[in-house]
Amino acid sequence: MNTTTVGGVKITFFGHASFTLEGNGVLVAVDPFAPMHLQHPADVVLHTHNHFDHCDEEKTEKVSKFNTVLIGTNCRHPCRLLKIGESIKVGGIGILAVPAYNVGKPYHARDANCAGYILAFGTTRIYVAGDTDEIPEMEKYKCDVALLPIGGTYTMDAAAAARACAKINPRIAIPVHYGYLDETKGDAILFKQLVERETAGKTEVRVLTPA
Numbered sequence: 001m002n003t004t005t006v007g008g009v010k011i012t013f014f015g016h017a018s019f020t021l022e023g024n025g026v027l028v029a030v031d032p033f034a035p036m037h038l039q040h041p042a043d044v045v046l047h048t049h050n051h052f053d054h055c056d057e058e059k060t061e062k063v064s065k066f067n068t069v070l071i072g073t074n075c076r077h078p079c080r081l082l083k084i085g086e087s088i089k090v091g092g093i094g095i096l097a098v099p100a101y102n103v104g105k106p107y108h109a110r111d112a113n114c115a116g117y118i119l120a121f122g123t124t125r126i127y128v129a130g131d132t133d134e135i136p137e138m139e140k141y142k143c144d145v146a147l148l149p150i151g152g153t154y155t156m157d158a159a160a161a162a163r164a165c166a167k168i169n170p171r172i173a174i175p176v177h178y179g180y181l182d183e184t185k186g187d188a189i190l191f192k193q194l195v196e197r198e199t200a201g202k203t204e205v206r207v208l209t210p211a
């Protein structure tokens with residue numbers, strides 16, 4: 001299954017860190033990189049940061065229409081640039097940019113303005129972590145669903161993501177950023193087991209498999 005619905009928001013996973021969120025009549029495409037075959041173009045494209053596996057202009061073009069709103073925090077192509085901590089409303093959904101950075105890895109420096117996002121579709125809140133390690137800011141995040149990277153190398157691995165999950169305390173966690181690039185293998189089943197242990201079963205892990 002590549003899709004699941006939580007609180008009226010349909011989440012579809014396409015591989016790597018590419019997925020869509022659809023709710024309140026708004027289709028949001030996040031980091032189009034793995035091929036995305038959409039029924040209709042996205043209303044919003046979110047880029048978490050400017051790396052090739054997240055901010056791919058050609059793939060972005062493919063899922064966009066003339067009035068798609070592009071949002072990023074450190075992308076070089078024209079888009080609505082948010083500062084970390086800044087939020088905007090697009091078509092009735094709220095989008096807040098939150099920090100994403102490495103601790104003890106060099107790829108996403110704290111001052112590089114890479115982002116995660118917390119999206120509010122009415123009362124349903126979805127946290128898109130971006131390329132990040134487990135960071136203290138996560139304790140303040142409130143969300144129903146957390147999409148967390150588990151591939152290691154550039155981001156958290158399964159164990160770190162499970163610890164992050166215990167901090168964030170979402171109802172549902174979905175692993176991303178694994179099993180696509182050679183150096184981000186990850187293990188979704190291990191992640192599921194560790195989350196069940198770390199959160200004493202309070203967080204349910206849904207593993208989505210790209211179609």
Ligand SMILES: [Zn+2]
Nearest residue numbers: 049051131154
């Ligand atoms: Zn990156």
Ligand SMILES: [Zn+2]
Nearest residue numbers: 051053131154
């Ligand atoms: Zn990445």
